[in-house]
Amino acid sequence: MQIRTRSGGHDFEGLSYVSKISPFVVTDLRNLSSISVDVVRKSAWVQAGATLGELYYKIAEKSGNLGFPAGVCHTVGVGGHFSGGGHGFLSRKYGLAADNIVDARLIDAEGRILNRKSMGEDLFWAIRGGGAASFGIVVAWKLQLVDVPSIVSVFDVNRNIEHDATKKLLHRWQRNADKVDEDLTIFVVLRTVISSTDEKGNKRIGLEASFQATFHGGVDRLLQLMQEKFPELGLLRQDCIEMSWVQSFLFFNGFRNGEPLKVLLNRTPDSKLLSFKAKSDYVKEPIPHDALHGMLKRLRQEDVGRGWVELFPYGGKMNEISESAIPFPHRAGNLYKILYYVEWDEEENITASKKHITWVRKLYNYMTPYVSNNPRATYLNYRDLDLGVNNNEEDSKSNYTQASNWGPKYFKNNLKRLISVKTIVDPTNFFTHEQSIPLLLKH
Ligand SMILES: Cc1cc2nc3c(=O)[nH]c(=O)nc-3n(C[C@H](O)[C@H](O)[C@H](O)COP(=O)(O)OP(=O)(O)OC[C@H]3O[C@@H](n4cnc5c(N)ncnc54)[C@H](O)[C@@H]3O)c2cc1C
Known part of the structure; x- marks a missing residue:
């Protein structure tokens, strides 16, 4: 077994x-x-x-x-x-x-x-x-x-994507988020929201960009930096909260009402469990305006709030570590990582599940020209079986062939060294799964 x-x-x-x-x-x-x-x-x-x-x-x-x-x-x-x-x-x-x-x-x-x-x-x-x-x-x-400093500052502010200032901000974020002070990290989440409901109950669907950041330092310096680098966000002092490093994890895990630190020890999520499908990409050149527009158009095609896209800036220390220092190879040259995500109720029927999964796959296909290629890089911790699976634990040739699909995406050139380590330390392929490192083929 x-x-x-x-x-x-x-x-x-x-x-x-x-x-x-x-x-x-x-x-x-x-x-x-x-x-x-x-x-x-x-x-x-x-x-x-x-x-x-x-x-x-x-x-x-x-x-x-x-x-x-x-x-x-x-x-x-x-x-x-x-x-x-x-x-x-x-x-x-x-x-x-x-x-x-x-x-x-x-x-x-x-x-x-x-x-x-x-x-x-x-x-x-x-x-x-x-x-x-x-x-x-x-x-x-x-x-x-x-x-880590005694004080870190956090913010989580939402902006309507349809506003020109937000569009400008997104473009500036693409160009600058990887280059700013390493103490400042701004994640972006793009999603649909119900922006208003009229008296007849008709809902207007809006698109929102949420800018979530940690700055390892106080608010004064943060405000200065934001004014210099991302003036379009219009960040105000009242948007920012100073806290300890560990409290920032309460904040980003949704504990914002003075909950004790001990909630970090709770292994059971508070919210209802949902099914999800996710995919990821790396971006090396800023995505052009029209392509961003196309991505947002596709966000609107999924049920409100169910699908979203998260952008995580790289740069700083990530640029300084060589691609082969450890098997994770996504270093210098990457502006940011994208996570495409959709979730749905487990009770929904198979047709509905398929609809959501197809949506995220189509979005990923649409993004092909705008993200890394040859290989189209992916983060191992955002595992994606769409990229290929070892479908026969006994057949090392087929596993080796399959790995040439997903392996370079996760590991680039480090795949070769992983295969040779695997062959030496686990020659019987005792530790195996759908995307485990294959054994070197015997000729
Ligand atoms: C809600 C959520 C939030 C996330 N946030 C982030 C994030 O902020 N940053 C980020 O980088 N990633 C994030 N991830 C991705 C996460 O890093 C990966 O899913 C990670 O592999 C989870 O580790 P685990 O031990 O919880 O999972 P598991 O499902 O237990 O393990 C994941 C894989 O590792 C193997 N494994 C687990 N334990 C061991 C072990 N002791 N020895 C050998 N192999 C082992 C498992 O067999 C499996 O293949 C998030 C995922 C989720 C679902």
Whole structure:
């Protein structure tokens, strides 16, 4: 039977608890979640079943001036997230989570528990961004913590996309968001909203851009920077809130009413669970006005609020790290990453589900000329089985061929090294799934 390893269970295609190709057992690590923080050495050991919320909480318990550059959602697990990269508000300053891992404990296919020294640098390289599920089971990570100031400033402001100032702002964001001070990271979310309802109950659908930012510093400097770099946003002092680094995760996880920090420890989402399908892209040249217009037109074709597009700026430290330092290759030359997302009620019938999935696939196809190509790059942590699957665990030739479809998109040239590490450390392909690294073909 195949082994499916689950830490936080947030895989976009559910690969930690679903298999389309074979019977399997789940190794569920949720109870392996202890965290120890060493403030003096600025390091931490975190077991793979811990969530980001638990990690941030434990770091903050020990120090208000240490943090870790990983994702935003507090229920994501560190097991899958760090092994696929791990991008968040600190990445422009410090890189990805995987860039800041200094040791690990991994169980290999022979059942040995290895550390960085005993696994060797090749395998240690592979599990930080190459998807550890192809190589073994990560039990724990050792992290290099990073400095964060006592005060960070956040804002989340919405603008009507139809206004000229917002269109201008979006163009300026495309050109500048990767170049501004590394302490400032502005995510953008584009979606449809009900903008008004008339007396007869007719709804007017509007398009909204939400600008969500963290600045690692105080509001005075933030306002200055925003006025210089993004004057069209018209950011006001009352739009910004100063708080501690860890509180900013409460803010971006929707806890905005004075909830205690402990809510970060809650693994159960408050909102209703929805099905979703997502896809991702990397942008190297600003998307022209007409193409943005076409993308927004397509947003209007999905049910209100169900589909959205998120833009995450790169630059800063992400530009300085070489493409081959770890398997995650999306570095210099990328302005930003796009996430296309649609969600729907699980109760909806199959026809409705198909409609939503088709919508996001069509949007992705429409964007083809405007995003990276050869390969059309994709983020491993936004796993997408549309890109191809290993459909036969026994047939290494077919798996190798399949991997030439999805592999370069996730890893570019690093795929070759991943294949050779896999062939050495797991020659029987014990750790396998729909998009696991294949073995090198024997001639
Ligand atoms: C709501 C939501 C918000 C997100 N926000 C962000 C974000 O801000 N930034 C970002 O970069 N990504 C984000 N992601 C994507 C997230 O990083 C990936 O889905 C990640 O792989 C989830 O890790 P997990 O442990 O929760 O998932 P799981 O489903 O448990 O695991 C994901 C994959 O990793 C494997 N795996 C898990 N644990 C181990 C282990 N211990 N050893 C070996 N293999 C293992 C699994 O088998 C599976 O293949 C988000 C996802 C969701 C659903």
